[in-house]
Amino acid sequence: MTETHPAEPRGFSTRAIHDGQPFDPRTGAVIPPIFMTSTFVQDGVGGFRDGYEYSRGGNPSRDALQLQLASLEGGTHAFAFGSGLAAEDAVLRSVLEPGAHVLMGNDVYGGTHRLVKKVWEKWGVEITTADASDLDAVKASVRPNTRILWVETPSNPLMKVADIAGLAEIGHAAGAIVVADNTFATPYLQQPLALGADVVVHSTTKYIGGHSDLVGGAVVTADASLAEGIGFHQFAVGAVNSPFDAWLTTRSLKTLSVRVERHCANAQAVAESLVGHPAIAAVHYPGLPDHPQHELASRQMRGFGGMVSIQLTGGRAAALRLVKQTRVFQLAESLGGVESLVCYPFEMTHASVRGTELEVPDDLLRLSVGLEDAGDLVADLQQAFAAI
Numbered sequence: 001m002t003e004t005h006p007a008e009p010r011g012f013s014t015r016a017i018h019d020g021q022p023f024d025p026r027t028g029a030v031i032p033p034i035f036m037t038s039t040f041v042q043d044g045v046g047g048f049r050d051g052y053e054y055s056r057g058g059n060p061s062r063d064a065l066q067l068q069l070a071s072l073e074g075g076t077h078a079f080a081f082g083s084g085l086a087a088e089d090a091v092l093r094s095v096l097e098p099g100a101h102v103l104m105g106n107d108v109y110g111g112t113h114r115l116v117k118k119v120w121e122k123w124g125v126e127i128t129t130a131d132a133s134d135l136d137a138v139k140a141s142v143r144p145n146t147r148i149l150w151v152e153t154p155s156n157p158l159m160k161v162a163d164i165a166g167l168a169e170i171g172h173a174a175g176a177i178v179v180a181d182n183t184f185a186t187p188y189l190q191q192p193l194a195l196g197a198d199v200v201v202h203s204t205t206k207y208i209g210g211h212s213d214l215v216g217g218a219v220v221t222a223d224a225s226l227a228e229g230i231g232f233h234q235f236a237v238g239a240v241n242s243p244f245d246a247w248l249t250t251r252s253l254k255t256l257s258v259r260v261e262r263h264c265a266n267a268q269a270v271a272e273s274l275v276g277h278p279a280i281a282a283v284h285y286p287g288l289p290d291h292p293q294h295e296l297a298s299r300q301m302r303g304f305g306g307m308v309s310i311q312l313t314g315g316r317a318a319a320l321r322l323v324k325q326t327r328v329f330q331l332a333e334s335l336g337g338v339e340s341l342v343c344y345p346f347e348m349t350h351a352s353v354r355g356t357e358l359e360v361p362d363d364l365l366r367l368s369v370g371l372e373d374a375g376d377l378v379a380d381l382q383q384a385f386a387a388i
């Protein structure tokens, strides 16, 4: 890919491989070492080498990842955390106060909704939801005390696509900041900051980590005052990732573009193979021409991503039978790894939002389409449907 970024003349893949990753000056090691240290010797009191004092406040392995993330999202500041939810919490902490209102898309990761509803509401924060793919509905749901407009696009698990630029306009007119969860799209496919969002959050556990071997999160912004608050809470609350996890994430980011290209191609093949199957009532994938926001997704994203969800004509019972029949797709939560996974959101990822306005259909299966051979993935689903 020879794509360039407005603020940076080099393309995405070049930046992914080089930004924040200088070779080790002492040995010439091409890969910077993993700084597995909690503390740093001082040259006299306050005599910090390169600013390093204690690893909750700063560690070179975390800094390498943060520089790489800021570059790839087109931000000026990035912060890495021990999980996606810890990253989200740092944003909420640095912006909210009692009496503030959070307006959230009604089709977001269940844990994101739970964080505001179960952790923040008791401190006087209000939360309501709206269909983020419907700008009029969002506009009508804004309140005078709305401080955060929170959007996830494509959404989890129904793959709705929201117009980030349109939402940014509505949020800013209301005096709110706009937070975009870019976990599903990744910075390779979508650049929310360039579209007007103020903050991007990630579960780096997913595509950025990409190999199902770590849990992590990140926040990126180009707003210096937001960055100051988020950085303070990263340090003062301390939900940071380990130097080893930071390094693993750094290594994974270097291959993000090639992995995501293949995720997109495989997901498109899987989605197309399922359209029209008699056991399937609906296939949700923004890359299908009849997806309600296909045109918006084509404008806003470089590709359509690796996530596909389907609704079965046989309902819940058929969904529960199908997940026992797949041989390549493994039944597990999470997504974005090299291996294909199937999940039943109603009782797995989205169990925490049952009985709320975020409840997901009980005939829905979510597929995280991995990097195996597309033919094997298509064949696996066909044999599983034949068996139920």
Ligand SMILES: *Cc1c(COP(=O)(O)O)cnc(C)c1O
Pocket (backbone or CB within 6 Å): 083, 084, 085, 086, 109, 111, 112, 152, 156, 181, 183, 184, 202, 203, 204, 205, 206, 215, 216, 217
């Ligand atoms: C998994 C996920 C999260 C939460 O991240 P963790 O790393 O599990 O804490 C947030 N948003 C989305 C879209 C996710 O898929």
